[in-house]
Amino acid sequence: VGIGPGGRNSRRHGERQDQGGFSKGRVKTSFRTGHGASDNLAYEIPYPEFAEEPALSEYFSQAWAVRKERLQAQGRLLGGRGPATMFPNMSFSAGFPRTILVSHPISPTETEVWRWYLIDKNAPDDVRDWLRRYYMRYSGPGGMTEQDDMENWNYATQASQGVIARRYPYNYQQGLGKETPSALDQAVHSHQPIAGEVNARAFYRRWAEFVDNLSWPQLTELAKDDERAARS
Numbered sequence: 001v002g003i004g005p006g007g008r009n010s011r012r013h014g015e016r017q018d019q020g021g022f023s024k025g026r027v028k029t030s031f032r033t034g035h036g037a038s039d040n041l042a043y044e045i046p047y048p049e050f051a052e053e054p055a056l057s058e059y060f061s062q063a064w065a066v067r068k069e070r071l072q073a074q075g076r077l078l079g080g081r082g083p084a085t086m087f088p089n090m091s092f093s094a095g096f097p098r099t100i101l102v103s104h105p106i107s108p109t110e111t112e113v114w115r116w117y118l119i120d121k122n123a124p125d126d127v128r129d130w131l132r133r134y135y136m137r138y139s140g141p142g143g144m145t146e147q148d149d150m151e152n153w154n155y156a157t158q159a160s161q162g163v164i165a166r167r168y169p170y171n172y173q174q175g176l177g178k179e180t181p182s183a184l185d186q187a188v189h190s191h192q193p194i195a196g197e198v199n200a201r202a203f204y205r206r207w208a209e210f211v212d213n214l215s216w217p218q219l220t221e222l223a224k225d226d227e228r229a230a231r232s
Contacts, residue, residue, distance in 0.1 A: 028198050030179070032186040032223045034087030034206030036199030059127050063120060085199070087206055097135055109157050115140055172197045172204065186223055 029037045085091040089103040098118040105111050117135040119128055139146045159165055175196030179188035190198040209219055 026191070028190040028196055029182060029184065030188050030190065030198045030202040031087075031184070032202065032206075034203050035085060036202055037084035038199065039084075053130075056127060056130060059124065085203070087203060088210075097131075097138060099135075099139065109161070172201050176201070 027039060029039075083091055083093045089105075091101045091103075093099050100116045100118070102114045103111050104114070117131070117139075119131050123131070135143075137143060175190050175198050178196070179190050179198055182189050188198065190196050209222060214222070
């Protein structure tokens with residue numbers, strides 16, 4: 001349907017496999033305070049290539065080269081495509097498209113989502129216009145991927161209201177016990193497959209602590225106690 005930057009008959013997102021496409025493995029990073037991220041390590045897929053718009057290809061190629069040089073100068077691996085979530089309701093993706101999402105719960109069965117899309121400050125007008133159109137057809141209320149995902153969210157909500165679903169707790173044990181300590185503060189890593197649930201466990205554990213009506217000092221101390229226990 002031509003949803004990706006490369007247009008019709010192209011790979012998803014117009015990704016160029018001849019310029020990277022390697023990965024050192026997928027990793028999840030889970031924080032005791034509820035944050036979580038999922039990413040490919042050193043996964044190098046440049047920005048899209050436009051066969052019919054060479055000027056756009058040139059701009060995105062230059063932007064990728066600058067980003068790559070800057071990250072390597074900081075000692076950081078390429079990747080950072082996301083997604084990641086800052087507890088409790090802000091998520092972001094640093095890939096393509098780059099986006100920030102904030103979820104606003106309205107009721108137990110409804111959530112309102114706000115999305116922002118990022119554009120380079122110095123991008124020329126033709127790039128800005130192309131990105132604006134691409135973002136609208138890709139995500140957002142009228143976007144094709146968002147419409148597709150909404151079916152999953154709606155079905156999950158309906159299934160959670162069923163008799164059996166209400167009778168038993170959900171199971172979030174996948175990858176349990178496979179985490180490794182992280183150099184990051186109050187965090188662990190998991191190299192389990194994409195479906196590993198280390199981030200979900202951290203998120204809902206922290207959520208449960210908040211709805212238990214604990215004070216802020218108590219919430220802070222819980223996380224510190226767990227960190228001390230993990231290192232002892």
